[in-house]
Structures are given as C-alpha cells and as structure tokens.
Amino acid sequence: TRAIGMTIPPEDLRRRADLRLSPAPQEILPGVWTTGEVANRTEPEGRSPYHFVRGEAGMEPDPYRDDMSLALEMGRGLALLCGCCHAGLLNTLAHVERVFGRPVVAVFGGTHLISADADHLERVRQRLRAMPLRRFSPGHCTGETAFHFLWQALGPEIVRPFPAGAQVDLEALE
Numbered sequence: 631t632r633a634i635g636m637t638i639p640p641e642d643l644r645r646r647a648d649l650r651l652s653p654a655p656q657e658i659l660p661g662v663w664t665t666g667e668v669a670n671r672t673e674p675e676g677r678s679p680y681h682f683v684r685g686e687a688g689m690e691p692d693p694y695r696d697d698m699s700l701a702l703e704m705g706r707g708l709a710l711l712c713g714c715c716h717a718g719l720l721n722t723l724a725h726v727e728r729v730f731g732r733p734v735v736a737v738f739g740g741t742h743l744i745s746a747d748a749d750h751l752e753r754v755r756q757r758l759r760a761m762p763l764r765r766f767s768p769g770h771c772t773g774e775t776a777f778h779f780l781w782q783a784l785g786p787e788i789v790r791p792f793p794a795g796a797q798v799d800l801e802a803l804e
Contacts, residue, residue: 652664652666653666654667661702661703662703663700663702663730664698664699664700664701665701665710665722665725666698666725667696667698668698668717668721668722669695669725670721670724670725671717671721672721672724673718673719673750674718674746674750675716675718675742676694676714676715676716676718676719676744676771677691677692677716678716692716694716697713697715697717699711699713699715699722699739701726701730702800704735704803704804705804706733706803707733707735707762708730708732708734708735708736709734709735709738710723710734710737712738712741712769713740714739714742714770715739715740715741715771716742718742719737719754720757723757733761733762734761734763735761735763735764736763736765736766736798736800737763737767738767738769738792738796738798739767739792740769740770740771741772741776742771744771744775744776746773746776751775751776751780754776754780755779755780755784758780763784763788764803765798765803766784766789766790767789767796767798768792769791769792770793770794777789
C-alpha cells in the first residue's frame with residue numbers, strides 16, 4: 631500500500647498557485663461553483679478498496695472528504711460536472727439541490743456506479759426519473775452495467791456517454 635496523493639506540500643503549492651481550500655461552495659467563475667464538501671451521506675458512496683490516506687494510525691480507507699463537483703448555473707437549473715463522485719451520486723445530487731436551491735437538470739462525468747448493486751441502481755433510476763433531467767452523460771467510472779441500465783430506463787435522449795474530451799453545448803439543453 632502506498633499513498634498516491636499530492637507530493638507537493640500544501641505550503642509549496644500555495645506559493646505556486648491560487649489555492650483556496652474550503653469545505654464550503656466557492657464561486658470560481660461567474661455562475662460556476664464548487665459544490666463544497668458533501669458531508670451528509672445517507673446513500674452508498676463510490677468507495678474503492680484500493681484508496682487509502684495517511685491517518686493518525688497509519689494508512690486508513692479514504693473517506694473522500696475532498697470529493698467535490700462543479701455546479702454550473704443554467705436558466706432552468708444546474709448542470710453538475712462530476713469527477714468521480716466518490717461521495718456518491720445520490721448524496722451529491724441531494725447536497726447540490728439543498729445548497730443551491732435549484733434543480734439539477736444535467737449531469738456529466740464520473741458517477742462511480744461501477745460497483746453499484748441492483749438495489750442501488752434502482753434508487754438512482756428512481757431519483758433521476760423524478761428530476762427535470764435533460765441530460766445524463768456518465769463517464770469513466772460509471773461502468774457498462776450501470777450505463778446500460780440507466781440508458782434503458784431513461785432512454786437515449788437523456789442518457790449519452792461522456793468520454794474524455796467530450797464537448798457539451800449547455801445552451802442546447804435549455
């Protein structure tokens with residue numbers, strides 16, 4: 631087991647970049663926000679048995695407290711751009727709608743549903759169907775099983791792949 635986190639000490643990084651560490655949402659450009667820490671996690675998270683952090687007792691499972699996404703303001707609501715969604719897709723969606731007070735109308739990026747069981751996928755399907763969702767474009771860590779399940783459940787008009795390098799016209803989703 632080895633740490634794969636940043637090798638640059640935070641104080642060196644602060645000297646090299648405009649680094650703002652905050653568990654609260656931050657507006658980084660007009661209408662583009664970090665989601666802040668997803669602290670309330672009542673649904674399964676996107677954990678990996680291979681991810682660890684250094685803790686007081688040595689190497690410990692990574693709690694992914696630094697897992698954040700980007701919320702982009704749109705006319706109808708928010709577009710959510712996820713990295714891996716290690717905090718859990720359902721937890722992240724609930725957090726974003728609670729914090730920003732607007733519905734999520736589009737989701738792009740990793741959802742870490744690759745190891746989700748059938749019950750969890752069904753809860754994701756139900757949640758997504760209850761949303762005013764215009765697009766759900768999952769990425770790399772979603773997994774083929776979850777992608778195909780959601781594609782069949784929500785349809786190809788909503789569910790489309792989001793490979794690396796993909797471009798999105800958010801205005802077309804308005």
